[in-house]
Amino acid sequence: MRNTYCVTFACRKAKTDREGRAFLSAIIVINGKRTSFNLPRKEKPDEFDKAMKAKRSNEIKSYCETVRQRLDTCANEMTLQDYPLTAANLKEWYQNGHSASFRLTRLRDEYLAVVEKRGVRKQAWYKYMFAMDSLIEQVGDKETKAVTNADVRLWLSAVKAKFEPSTVYGYFTKLKSFFIYAYNAEKIDRNPFGNLRVGRGIKTVDILSxxxxxxxxxxxxxxxxxxxxxxxxxxxxxxxxxxxxxxxxxxxxxxxxxxxxxxxxxxxxxxxxxxxxxxxxxxxxxxxxxxxxxxxxxxxxxxxxxxxxxxxxxxxxxxxxxxxxxxxxxxxxxxxxxxxxxxxxxxxxxxxxxxxxxxxxxxxxxxxxxxxxxxxxx
The missing domain is CATH 1.10.443.10 (Intergrase catalytic core)
Structure with missing residues (x-):
């Protein structure tokens, strides 16, 4: 059940083109979480502000009201289908025209791009990729929100059978970071890792005699x-x-x-x-x-x-x-x-x-x- 829901519109002067026009943007706020996206229409910011403040109906106000009604319809559809109603999900649902699909492969590609921007070493980047690819191999390319704690435990058992405890810990923390990212980005409404913990273990080292x-x-x-x-x-x-x-x-x-x-x-x-x-x-x-x-x-x-x-x-x-x-x-x-x-x-x-x-x-x-x-x- 949603507590707060607000849709507003803006036309930013800082985003104007050579003709002095900028894209209209829709701003969605649900339960304190905010997201925005550009609409396929440009206006001059001053004219937009004047039109939105006008008491009489005008073309710009009518266009924005049409977008608001479509967003309301999408929000109602999401509620009826018991899909998590968040600002990010509503944005995707509106833009795609159907249930926002965010599968594991998409999460993998999106988060790997984030990891790469952080400047991590290539070897570490491949470990992130292996962690997610091994999960996909175990449970399939399912919807991210459909991944359960049982899926994670299945993956963990398979990884434990192949690697030492210290290596398992490394892959576990990397895979968990994918879902923390998805949760913070409102792609999922719960973390499937729950209270699952993995110890670091002690890596045995062979010493040259x-x-x-x-x-x-x-x-x-x-x-x-x-x-x-x-x-x-x-x-x-x-x-x-x-x-x-x-x-x-x-x-x-x-x-x-x-x-x-x-x-x-x-x-x-x-x-x-x-x-x-x-x-x-x-x-x-x-x-x-x-x-x-x-x-x-x-x-x-x-x-x-x-x-x-x-x-x-x-x-x-x-x-x-x-x-x-x-x-x-x-x-x-x-x-x-x-x-x-x-x-x-x-x-x-x-x-x-x-x-x-x-x-x-x-x-x-x-x-x-x-x-x-x-x-x-x-």
């Missing part, structure tokens, strides 16, 4: 491209830099503090400052290339493909798939296992808290026994 690292570090390759990728990977294992940070590394970024080679600059991905203390093997790599890493700049795809070949050649078994990010995990885990204070580890890695760094660690029982034995006689 010391023996596998040693095998990679001691192996030389005849192919120069593979050799330089191996070198930059070893450097990352000893500096904790992500691929994009290595890619943008310049000679002037290196500095020496108390006899130790360091890198102090913001991370490319997050802008958070890091203070990497480079370990001995990384120092050797930096000196080998005279601190000029421009010769090592290759794409991340080429890098990870080469690392796949390197892993096979060196017999790497400690990680399921050797990627460049394994080097960052190795460095952080090495600092933690060596007893470096948590706050220092976070600063070296460019994390906002030690909780992020801790998720990269994978201390085994032997490490724990040795560390406890250093402090307590057991």
């Amino acid at each position: 010391d023996s596998d690292y040693a095998a990679i570090q001691s192996t030389d390759f005849d192919i120069w491209r593979v050799q330089r990728i191996k070198d930059i990977f070893v450097f990352a294992c000893n500096s904790g830099l992500a691929w994009t940070d290595c890619y943008h590394l310049k000679p002037e970024d290196f500095t020496e503090r108390d006899g130790h080679l360091c890198i102090c600059k913001p991370r490319v991905k997050t802008g958070i400052p890091y203070n990497s203390v480079i370990l001995p093997d990384g120092v050797e790599i930096a000196k080998k290339y005279n601190f000029d890493f421009s010769a090592l700049q290759v794409s991340s795809q080429s890098t990870n493909q080469a690392l796949k070949d390197i892993a096979a050649h060196c017999g790497v078994k400690s990680v399921q798939r050797l990627t460049f990010h394994c080097a960052r995990h190795f460095y952080i885990n090495k600092l933690i296992a060596s007893g470096v204070a948590p706050a220092i580890v976070s600063k070296c890695a460019g994390h906002t808290s030690f909780k992020q760094s801790y998720n990269y660690s994978n201390l085994n029982l032997s490490d724990m026994v040795v560390e406890v034995g250093r402090h307590i006689s057991i």
